[in-house]
Amino acid sequence: MSSSFYSPVLAQLVPYLPGEQPKIERLVKLNTNENPYPPSPRVVAAITQAAQQGLQLYPDPESSALRQAIATQLGLAEQHVFVGNGSDEVLAHAFFAFFQQSHPLLMPDISYSFYQVYCRLYGISAQTVPLREGLRLAVADYGLAPGQSVAGVVVANPNAPTGIGLPLADIEQLLQLHPTSVVLVDEAYVDFGGQSAVPLIARYPNLLVVHTLSKSRSLAGLRIGYACGQTHLIEALTRVKNSFNSYPLDRLAIAGGVAALDDTAYFERTRQQVMSSREGLVLALEDLGFEVLPSQANFVFARHPLFDAATLAAGLRSHGVLVRHFKQPRIEQYLRISVGTPQQCDALLQALAQLLMPGGAPQ
Ligand SMILES: *Cc1c(COP(=O)(O)O)cnc(C)c1O
Numbered sequence: 001m002s003s004s005f006y007s008p009v010l011a012q013l014v015p016y017l018p019g020e021q022p023k024i025e026r027l028v029k030l031n032t033n034e035n036p037y038p039p040s041p042r043v044v045a046a047i048t049q050a051a052q053q054g055l056q057l058y059p060d061p062e063s064s065a066l067r068q069a070i071a072t073q074l075g076l077a078e079q080h081v082f083v084g085n086g087s088d089e090v091l092a093h094a095f096f097a098f099f100q101q102s103h104p105l106l107m108p109d110i111s112y113s114f115y116q117v118y119c120r121l122y123g124i125s126a127q128t129v130p131l132r133e134g135l136r137l138a139v140a141d142y143g144l145a146p147g148q149s150v151a152g153v154v155v156a157n158p159n160a161p162t163g164i165g166l167p168l169a170d171i172e173q174l175l176q177l178h179p180t181s182v183v184l185v186d187e188a189y190v191d192f193g194g195q196s197a198v199p200l201i202a203r204y205p206n207l208l209v210v211h212t213l214s215k216s217r218s219l220a221g222l223r224i225g226y227a228c229g230q231t232h233l234i235e236a237l238t239r240v241k242n243s244f245n246s247y248p249l250d251r252l253a254i255a256g257g258v259a260a261l262d263d264t265a266y267f268e269r270t271r272q273q274v275m276s277s278r279e280g281l282v283l284a285l286e287d288l289g290f291e292v293l294p295s296q297a298n299f300v301f302a303r304h305p306l307f308d309a310a311t312l313a314a315g316l317r318s319h320g321v322l323v324r325h326f327k328q329p330r331i332e333q334y335l336r337i338s339v340g341t342p343q344q345c346d347a348l349l350q351a352l353a354q355l356l357m358p359g360g361a362p363q
Pocket of ligand 1 (some may be wrong): 085086087088089112128156162186188211212220223224225357
């Protein structure tokens with residue numbers, strides 16, 4: 001749709017397409033990488049308490065209590081932490097603050113598709129670097145040719161939607177290849193087995209690490225994300241935020257976020273459960289003939305050599321199981337499947353077993 005009221009920039013926008021949030025319940029929802037477990041009970045208690053006092057007042061514009069809780073957890077100081085309304089908002093502010101330059105931003109050709117959306121929103125040119133064989137990222141491909149300049153680099157680690165993680169040494173090499181640009185490492189899935197770059201922050205003024213409470217803390221519905229980096233980067237993000245919305249996190253989110261971060265035992269238990277279900281899911285998918293990429297995330301990326309992925313996704317949906325399929329070159333034969341509870345994984349595997357039987361699905 002277009003209209004003569006639209007600005008030229010608006011006419012150019014191609015928005016991000018989120019995975020389906022079905023209106024019908026009972027579906028086995030393995031399509032948007034939410035945590036299959038509810039948040040810690042302490043989160044609900046903290047939100048209930050916060051709702052009973054002070055909702056007529058604006059929240060703390062600095063979200064100090066939450067930033068302090070995050071900093072404590074990571075061994076940083078509060079001034080090294082920026083929080084936003086989901087990590088998507090944090091990413092958007094970072095793109096605006098650091099990558100709106102005359103040079104292109106480097107990113108893998110297969111990665112979180114929101115990066116390209118922000119590029120169009122802010123007029124940033126994206127230069128994609130193809131992943132290699134097996135959808136693996138090779139840091140050597142990110143070096144600069146003589147005379148070449150870039151606005152920065154953005155990678156997801158573990159990558160989405162492949163689930164493949166990079167070792168810390170690779171991230172360090174990326175930081176050294178681009179000492180004068182911001183290297184943004186989106187660690188949305190790091191708590192499911194990845195290696196975090198947070199310990200490198202003290203040594204690299206160009207490193208910005210972004211995390212979310214949506215996945216490993218089961219809080220996709222509360223919208224909390226954050227960035228960690230040296231003070232000059234955090235101040236830049238704060239300047240953008242205070243030019244956009246002084247109160248991106250409401251009182252309930254701040255209270256719930258602090259409670260989630262405090263309940264370390266619950267966090268450890270649920271993330272271990274997800275990782276252990278993932279290992280079982282990978283083996284069972286391989287038994288069904290799928291090729292599964294090595295995942296360090298709460299999802300797996302898999303393809304079947306004999307069955308079309310779009311057809312399988314549609315077949316699964318008719319069995320009440322939602323998975324994500326991307327109609328995108330190089331990955332259109334893959335399915336991205338979030339790791340559910342053991343019961344949800346069983347439901348997926350049973351539906352797949354039926355679809356893969358002779359006559360089970362058109363090929
Ligand atoms: C889920 C996800 C996000 C967004 O998380 P929110 O905090 O819910 O906005 C960011 N990056 C990647 C790679 C993700 O998968």
